[in-house]
Amino acid sequence: MVVVYRTNLAAFALDQLDFIEGKLKEAHDHPASQKDAVIEAGGVIPQLRERLWLENPTKAAQCLLAIRDLFDGCAGDWWAKLSDMDREQFLQEVRALLDPENGGIAAAKSIFRQ
Secondary structure, three states, X not given: OOOOOOOOHHHHHHHHHHHHHHHHHHXXXXXXHHHHHHHHHHOOHHHHHHHHHHHOHHHHHHHHHHXXXXXXXXXXXXXXXXXXXXHHHHHHHHHHHHOOOOOHHHXXXXXXXX
């Protein structure tokens, strides 16, 4: 089956990364949402990863280098662990991911703004 996408890859990736970022912020700000919001965020990774590798392996590799936990083949395991982390460790991980200067989400977004 040939899949036909209706949006360009950069717009799609940025939308997905914005969704992930929003869900991580929700989990950060609302402890009761930690598990569900993280599971929702991680749910977009398989489609994002598949489309990246299919359409632009160079950008996929750049994403893998920028934020391995989001894009490698074991990402599902990492997301499951993140959703179940104790609160303090979770907050440290999320703050690092969301850092607007050096965080993994910002690094991944910059790949698609080039």
